[in-house]
Amino acid sequence: xxxxxxxxxxxxxxxxxxxxxxxxxxxxxxxxxxxxxxxxxxxxxxxxxxxxxxxxxxxxxxxxxxxxxxxxxxxxxxxxxxxxxxxxxxxxxxxxxxxxxxxxxxxxxxxxxxxxxxxxxxxxxxxxxxxxxxxxxxxxxx
Numbered sequence: 001x002x003x004x005x006x007x008x009x010x011x012x013x014x015x016x017x018x019x020x021x022x023x024x025x026x027x028x029x030x031x032x033x034x035x036x037x038x039x040x041x042x043x044x045x046x047x048x049x050x051x052x053x054x055x056x057x058x059x060x061x062x063x064x065x066x067x068x069x070x071x072x073x074x075x076x077x078x079x080x081x082x083x084x085x086x087x088x089x090x091x092x093x094x095x096x097x098x099x100x101x102x103x104x105x106x107x108x109x110x111x112x113x114x115x116x117x118x119x120x121x122x123x124x125x126x127x128x129x130x131x132x133x134x135x136x137x138x139x140x141x142x
Contacts, residue, residue: 001034001046003114003128005054005104009135014051017139025051026140031079033108040110042067042076052137054106057115057123059085059138060095065123066115067107077107085138096121103136 017025030053035044056077057065062084067077088095096117107115109125116133118124126133 001032001048005106005135006032010050010052010054010137013135013137017051021139021141024142026142027051028053028140030081031076032106033076036108036111040108040112042108045076045079052139053081054104055085055117055136055138056081056105057107058082060088060105060117061123062089064107066109066125092121101134102132103134 027049028051029047029049031045032048032053033042033044034046035042037043056079057063057067058078059081064078085095096119102116102118105115105117109115112127112129113125114128115123115125117136
């Protein structure tokens with residue numbers, strides 16, 4: 001929740017979506033990581049109401065890849081979004097190849113690293129300060 005993506009970019013995306021979709025845009029409740037322990041594992045979360053969210057590894061790839069799931073840490077990254085999006089299950093090219101650029105996921109890998117989806121279909125991770133990945137949010141439309 002404290003990342004630049006959620007503090008800066010998601011509010012801009014929310015405003016754009018509200019302008020484009022108006023009353024058809026659904027505000028949903030999501031469970032997001034808000035802290036990490038001394039080992040860098042996600043160890044806390046909170047409920048937030050948003051118009052858009054970053055996807056997690058499960059939504060894109062169908063499983064957890066980079067983030068730690070020991071001792072319940074996975075629940076803070078996965079939250080309630082615990083299944084692969086149907087379009088990506090149908091054809092993974094929509095998750096990676098068609099976007100033609102890498103984008104951040106919300107999965108906390110460590111205190112300084114997040115997961116991202118790259119344009120080759122890989123599920124890598126990088127330092128949070130890396131500026132070369134995009135933001136690809138999802139939203140719900142009524």
